[in-house]
Every structure is written in C-alpha cells, then in structure tokens.
Amino acid sequence: MPAPSKTWLDDLPRDRLIAEFSTWSANLMGLAEDLGRVERHVDVLHVDVADGHFAPAMLFFPDLVAGIRKVSSRPIHVHLMVADAVLLSQIEQFADAGADLISLHVENESVANAALDLLEQRGVAAGMVLRVETPVERIRPYVKRLSFVTLLGTAIGVKGQGLDENAGDRLKEAAAIIAGSGATHRIVLAADGGIREHTVPLLRGAGAETVVLGSLAFNAPSLDERMAWLHAL
Template identity: 25%
Template sequence: MIQISPSILSADFSRLGDEVKEICELGADYIHVDVMDGHFVPNISFGAGVMESLNEISSVPYDVHLMIEDPDKYLDTFVTDKTEFITVHQEACVHLDRTIEHIKSLGNGVIKAGVSLNPATPVDLLSCIIDKVDLVLIMSVNPGFGGQKFIPQSIDKVRELSRIREEKNLKFLIEVDGGVNGDNAHLLKEAGADILVAGSYIFKSGDRKKAIESIK
C-alpha cells in the first residue's frame, strides 16, 4: 500500500499539536515538514524549533523537506529521535554528493538522505549520485506555496525513476509532493511512487479520514 506523508504546512498553526495528533490517528505514515527560507523559494514557513515541539505528539517519523539555500549549514538542527528522512534540493546544493554524505552521517548514521527535483529539473541530473540516496522527491508543483495544481508531467518523471531503480537494482523510495489528491494518487502509484505528500487535500477536507483513505 502507498504511504502518505501529510504536509503540516497546510495545518492550522494555532492548534498544530492537535492537528498532528489527529492525522497520526487517522493513518499518516509520516509527518512531512516543509521548511522554507524565503530565498530558495518565495515563502517562509518554520524552523527546527517548531518541528521539535511536536516530538512528544507525533507517533510517526518526520519526513523533513528543506527548501532552503545552503542546507548544509542547518542539517544538524533537524535531527531528532523522530527524524527519518532529510531531503534537500538538487538545485540548492553546490556539492550534492558531499551533502548526501553529511545527511547520512547524522544521528549516528540512522538518518536517511533524500534529494528533491523541481518540475523543470530532469531526472538524469541525479545519475552520478542515484546509488547513494534513500529517497528521491519529485515536486509536482513549483515549490513555495501549498494548494497548487498538480503538474501531470510529474507522472512521467516518476515512471522514469522507477525504471532506473529497477534496471540498477536500487532500493531508494520515490516520493511525490504537490497537488496530490484522490484523483491522481492511483496514477502516481501505478507509475512507481512509494510515498505521497498531501497538504491542502487532507487538512482542508471536511472529512480527513476519507481524504487519507482516498489517497491510500
């Protein structure tokens, strides 16, 4: 079954703890933590302190997505007992191989390294490091804001990644973030996706349980 990682960027920040507790109880597999710096993307979200405040509330691991410039400066601050993935953007890393190694060295080597690709970034730019990553995140919207419309070409990128994974006998997971809903989730799953990120579709729904189940 596909795994789901609800993005707390779309949650009600005035009651964030309750929001996280609820989606965990409703079947979330991860908590997707979107970190934006106002430079790499045109928006500012929150930092490590907000994530850490949820440590005793979340019953599932963190899936941390750093949409920030020069992420190496901040990687250590996002390591907690709940952190499973830390994902950086290919477009933001000058020395991506070094950044991946840095992530995998954190938390006594238990943190998994992810790399994200913007909609206009081709999959083949990961060819030299694809065997080192634990996760590849395909952005199916242009990063920076929640609630955007899904870009259909993202399905082809997922399919291409899935083919590479099979041909090279690799184990990395494929995640998709942006505009995911009950209408396109099955297409992404069929293309080879393992984890789907959904924010507005879940948190703005009148029936969150039904929204999660429609994706799964």
C-alpha cells in the first residue's frame, strides 16, 4: 500500500470528528484482515507503544508498524509511552517503520526538544500527549511545534477505565492554549481513553477533533451505523 501524501494532515476532516482507530482493540490474531474490514471508515490508525516502565503495559513494536504500512494506506499515528532514555531511539525506529505522526509525552520533558528536533529532521509530524494527572499548562512551551495534542482521559496504558471527571474541562483548556498559540498550521486536539458511547458527545462538545476509538469501533454491532452516529456529532 502507498503511504499517505505529505498533505495528509491538511486533508483530515474539519466538519466532523476525525476517526482515529486504535490497533490495540483490533483482532491481533488476524490484524491485516481486521484492518481491511474497517479501512474505509478510518482517517488515522493509532498504534500504542509502551515499554513496561513509563506505562505498565508492553506494546507494540516497529516491525508491526512496518507490517501495517504494507496493508493500509491510512496515516499511522504512533503514541510512544516510553522512558526518556530510549525515546530518541524509538523515534528513529518507528520513523523507519513508516509512522506518519509520532507523539511523545510532555512528561518526557528532559528530551522533549531533542525529540521534536529529530521528528522535524525525519519529516515526521509531531504530537504530544498528557497523562490524566499532568497539568494542561505544561503543553504551552511546545504547542507551536506540534500537529496533534492528545489528552488522556484515563490512567496510562490500562484498558477499560471510566473517563476522568475533569476530561472535558482539560480539553477546553488545551483548546484555548492552541487557539492562543499563534500557530499558523493546524493543530488537532485529540481525546484518548474512556471513549464510550455516552462520553464521546461530551468530549466532542469540549473541543475534541478526534477521539481514539477502540472497542467502540472494532466491536460495534454495525460499524456503518456507529460511524454515521460519530460523524453526526
């Protein structure tokens, strides 16, 4: 499959929620087939990466992204949940594997600027993610260098949790920081974690331009109906 064009960020929808599908919720025993099943509904594929230190989970690896690149033409967003000591190496490996967007954490602040420099050198779009307990204000020094800002609504690296009660207010704060940044390029505001049928309208109303869809998409009784509902929000 060909990679997305260099203008893929500008091509993302502006009049509806961007559909970002998390591969963590796909059928991992038949990943290529499951991605093919949902491909026409996907705007961005989301791949979580965790080292077992920064986050309790251990997820996914560069060869998987390289494999996804072969079977999907959709932009690939790699979310790195890794320790500072390995962050730059991980960026190199996932850039080589075909990632179109790589998000580090604002909590990786000791190497954050070096990481953003590296992403710029590699021609990979940059994003940042904030843990649910991290003050939103900490994104401000970096925001003009980013294409995506993602706020976690649950504890990092753990499936199946309820949405934090402050998620909506945090999104509004992030939206205000983005709007006041003076950036001349598009910066997408994303919500990740606690994504359920009853929480998506709240997140959308608070300013989310995309939500990271896991079981809500992959386990939907009718994906066509689920996506029609999502696009109507």
